[in-house]
């Protein structure tokens with residue numbers, strides 16, 4: 001019998017040192033030493049040698065974190081980066097060249113949108129957006145120079161969901177790399193590689209850390225795809241700090257129990273808010289009213305920890321809601337043990353025009369709740385009193 005992922009998330013570990021430590025050690029070192037000049041020369045002569053040289057290239061604590069994500073995502077290999085955005089950017093820079101074209105869902109995280117629309121064109125890389133609710137339109141956007149298709153599912157903050165297997169069929173037909181940002185689901189809920197994705201990206205800053213402490217990113221996939229990504233990270237420097245890797249690998253030990261609790265509480269809250277007089281709709285992947293509910297049930301094992309809803313009173317009601325909260329934190333992070341409320345239209349996305357906001361699914365009264373690990377009744381109580 002193969003081991004369960006819950007066990008792998010705990011028991012995948014760097015080889016124990018001579019100190020016989022129980023918890024995983026932290027190798028907080030910038031570089032590594034050699035036994036001889038010949039060993040040092042050999043390490044530098046061959047990029048593919050499995051030997052630690054310098055922590056920008058590799059580090060045992062970072063390697064443990066990568067190994068765990070690979071096991072959980074069913075991937076052959078991976079690289080870790082200082083932030084989720086560094087993982088996204090490194091992926092674009094490694095696989096896209098001048099003259100290439102990328103197709104992306106328009107509903108992607110704000111900074112990903114900025115890279116696609118402001119930086120890539122500067123370097124002669126074109127992009128096209130498609131609507132997550134219209135995946136049939138993807139094929140008409142494919143050009144001979146299309147090299148990558150990029151999606152987030154569920155998307156941030158709109159919670160749109162796309163059928164990864166369906167998109168993967170299109171990518172296979174046209175020989176396009178399929179890259180999935182799996183940040184909202186985590187491998188505890190969804191494994192895009194099993195559904196045909198070539199590369200999976202995470203902002204480890206979110207549910208993987210789970211306690212809002214450190215930043216981190218990771219990309220996993222087939223060995224032949226990770227090798228050029230590794231060289232990009234090794235040479236350009238967006239590497240993960242060993243300290244952050246240690247925090248994140250310890251966090252992974254509790255990922256499965258945390259995600260179960262996040263999801264159970266989120267479903268309870270989503271159900272309780274449905275039909276609330278101050279709310280026009282509630283969106284959660286495992287509510288049958290979600291437009292892609294059937295797809296969510298097929299490719300996710302739970303609905304995850306994020307719930308969104310629309311306040312009838314628009315922007316003003318959103319501001320008032322945030323100001324009325326007593327316990328939920330007003331901050332733009334998500335995936336924390338502490339529940340968080342955000343109102344994108346008056347905060348993170350306030351500089352966009354109304355039309356631009358609508359384009360990425362941000363309606364005036366949209367509230368995003370990252371459901372934490374407090375007692376669900378206490379979370380609901382705070383949301384309910386702020387809605388009055």
Ligand SMILES: Cc1ncc(COP(=O)(O)O)c(C=O)c1O
Nearest residue numbers: 083084085109156183203205216
């Ligand atoms: C879906 C998604 N992808 C990527 C990122 C970027 O990650 P980071 O903030 O770690 O750079 C975020 C951050 O919120 C995110 O929500």
